[in-house]
Amino acid sequence: xxxxxxxxxxxxxxxxxxxxxxxxxxxxxxxxxxxxxxxxxxxxxxxxxxxxxxxxxxxxxxxxxxxxxxxxxxxxxxxxxxxxxxxxxxxxxxxxxxxxxxxxxxxxxxxxxxxxxxxxxxxxxxxxxxxxxxxxxxxxxxxxxxxxxxxxxxxxxxxxxxxxxxxxxxxxxxxxxxxxxxxxxxxxxxxxxxxxxxxxxxxxxxxxxxxxxxxxxxxxxxxxxxxxxxxxxxxxxxxxxxxxxxxxxxxxxxxxxxxxxxxxxxxxxxxxxxxxxxxxxxxxxxxxxxxxxxxxxxxxxxxxxxxxxxxxxxxxxxxxxxxxxxxxxxxxxxxxxxxxxxxxxxxxxxxxxxxxxxxxxxxxxxxx
Numbered sequence: 001x002x003x004x005x006x007x008x009x010x011x012x013x014x015x016x017x018x019x020x021x022x023x024x025x026x027x028x029x030x031x032x033x034x035x036x037x038x039x040x041x042x043x044x045x046x047x048x049x050x051x052x053x054x055x056x057x058x059x060x061x062x063x064x065x066x067x068x069x070x071x072x073x074x075x076x077x078x079x080x081x082x083x084x085x086x087x088x089x090x091x092x093x094x095x096x097x098x099x100x101x102x103x104x105x106x107x108x109x110x111x112x113x114x115x116x117x118x119x120x121x122x123x124x125x126x127x128x129x130x131x132x133x134x135x136x137x138x139x140x141x142x143x144x145x146x147x148x149x150x151x152x153x154x155x156x157x158x159x160x161x162x163x164x165x166x167x168x169x170x171x172x173x174x175x176x177x178x179x180x181x182x183x184x185x186x187x188x189x190x191x192x193x194x195x196x197x198x199x200x201x202x203x204x205x206x207x208x209x210x211x212x213x214x215x216x217x218x219x220x221x222x223x224x225x226x227x228x229x230x231x232x233x234x235x236x237x238x239x240x241x242x243x244x245x246x247x248x249x250x251x252x253x254x255x256x257x258x259x260x261x262x263x264x265x266x267x268x269x270x271x272x273x274x275x276x277x278x279x280x281x282x283x284x285x286x287x288x289x290x291x292x293x294x295x296x297x298x299x300x301x302x303x304x305x306x307x308x309x310x311x312x313x314x315x316x317x318x319x320x321x322x323x324x325x326x327x328x329x330x331x332x333x334x335x336x337x338x339x340x341x342x343x344x345x346x347x348x349x350x351x352x353x354x355x356x357x358x359x360x361x362x363x364x365x366x367x368x
Contacts, residue, residue: 034059040056042062044362208228263329
């Protein structure tokens with residue numbers, strides 16, 4: 001397996017185009033063509049993680065947090081980032097980061113946190129809207145399957161767990177080509193009619209251009225009639241946070257004891273009535289305070305996230321319990337699911353790749 005193949009596996013699940021626009025995801029260090037036989041999965045890329053990768057003979061580090069949040073001014077051993085890059089280059093170890101794209105995808109960070117807490121019926125707390133477009137194209141009946149297949153290969157027609165989704169409707173098209181035209185049907189200068197199929201498929205807006213190009217390459221007409229409609233539908237595969245239910249209601253104090261154990265948290269910052277009965281739980285791995293209104297609208301009994309500010313705790317006003325469980329604590333839960341997905345893909349592709357999760361904690365916060 002090569003580095004680029006690992007990237008394809010991750011991006012088929014958590015595409016780069018879903019990431020926050022200011023984020024830095026994808027290959028951070030290395031050559032896409034480098035061969036990979038051992039992969040280390042970690043939350044951060046630190047000097048200690050690099051040393052572990054070297055000692056365990058890893059070819060690739062797959063991290064959640066990017067090594068580069070902003071462009072470095074230099075690459076020297078005078079700073080940690082420079083030391084890391086030079087050490088990685090010397091040992092030919094690549095680094096790939098899946099950050100907010102892994103936050104915003106189904107079964108990503110927040111879903112992993114929800115599963116770790118024992119929630120069921122897990123869905124997005126705030127599905128992302130405005131990601132989709134509908135492409136409608138008019139195709140001769142005998143060519144519609146080929147055009148539909150080309151669009152599907154380019155990323156159109158995916159709805160949840162289904163692919164190749166389309167709608168087709170018969171109709172009559174009319175056209176008259178100029179003397180310079182080269183019509184697939186009829187003759188230039190003659191008004192022609194043709195039985196056509198209106199083919200409709202949805203696609204992520206980020207992929208519309210490639211879908212249209214694939215459609216045109218397969219379409220028999222020299223001038224293709226098609227429409228692109230932006231959609232406001234909430235996505236089913238991408239969103240922020242997660243929400244689900246516990247098997248049975250329990251008091252907040254009892255639930256928080258299980259939270260600490262599940263995610264290895266030494267302490268929790270909490271506001272709320274400890275005798276509150278908890279059944280519906282909203283979560284967001286990492287910094288998710290902006291989703292507090294969504295948790296309130298969803299009538300969650302408790303919202304668990306990290307990096308909560310003092311005044312945000314004040315704003316709750318008893319509407320639900322708010323818990324700051326720690327940034328590392330709410331995100332490290334994705335490491336094993338990410339590693340397992342890579343293992344399964346390697347087995348499916350009959351590749352001999354060893355994927356292992358770091359044995360180190362990269363949490364920079366100590367509790368005293």
